[in-house]
Amino acid sequence: MRSGFTLLEMVMTIALLAVFAVKITSVIDTTTKTTESDIMRTTVDAQARQVLRQIGFAVMGSHPESLDPRMPAPLNQASLKYQVNLGISDGKVVWSDAEEIALEEGRRQIYWSDNPDAADERRVVWTSLVAPYLEGEIPNGMDDNGNGLIDEKGLSFTIAGQAISMKLTLEREREGQEPLVTTVETVVTCRNMVEGWARAE
Numbered sequence: 001m002r003s004g005f006t007l008l009e010m011v012m013t014i015a016l017l018a019v020f021a022v023k024i025t026s027v028i029d030t031t032t033k034t035t036e037s038d039i040m041r042t043t044v045d046a047q048a049r050q051v052l053r054q055i056g057f058a059v060m061g062s063h064p065e066s067l068d069p070r071m072p073a074p075l076n077q078a079s080l081k082y083q084v085n086l087g088i089s090d091g092k093v094v095w096s097d098a099e100e101i102a103l104e105e106g107r108r109q110i111y112w113s114d115n116p117d118a119a120d121e122r123r124v125v126w127t128s129l130v131a132p133y134l135e136g137e138i139p140n141g142m143d144d145n146g147n148g149l150i151d152e153k154g155l156s157f158t159i160a161g162q163a164i165s166m167k168l169t170l171e172r173e174r175e176g177q178e179p180l181v182t183t184v185e186t187v188v189t190c191r192n193m194v195e196g197w198a199r200a201e
């Protein structure tokens with residue numbers, strides 16, 4: 001006849017419970033980390049798409065001859081100046097002041113600027129997560145990621161006629177893990193081949 005647990009049984013039960021508790025905690029930890037990581041990835045992905053869309057909308061209304069610089073592939077550029085069509089006044093097209101979208105490499109930022117280099121320049125930062133080089137690219141004089149461009153930066157424009165190709169890699173550091181990297185690209189066509197384009201003073 002037995003009543004209750006022996007000391008040995010009690011010790012074993014407590015030990016087993018402890019093991020379960022540790023396992024459950026580690027499962028919860030992993031789940032939390034995965035969720036945080038997923039949220040971060042979604043945020044970086046969304047920001048990359050948003051910034052690319054903003055750049056696309058900004059340059060879409062420009063005149064192709066206003067694009068500066070214009071380097072043929074495989075050369076490419078991490079900045080672009082342009083002027084957009086603001087509308088018609090007295091039968092003439094009114095062109096905007098020069099605007100610029102550029103990568104500020106030291107700060108990993110893309111900024112939009114109105115009147116670049118002028119005393120009254122205005123700047124707005126669109127993202128601060130730009131990778132130094134496009135995904136898969138390292139500075140070695142070669143095209144490491146096979147996209148036809150050599151040593152392209154985290155923001156890269158290529159211009160061919162009216163088409164502006166743009167590529168963007170965002171990179172977010174993570175503690176104790178590989179950084180999160182997202183690359184997006186698109187091509188937009190300048191829609192303002194109208195006569196009477198004049199460079200801003």
Ligand SMILES: [Ca+2]
Binds near residue numbers: 145150
């Ligand atoms: Ca490349």
Ligand SMILES: [Ca+2]
Binds near residue numbers: 138140142144150152
């Ligand atoms: Ca390279």
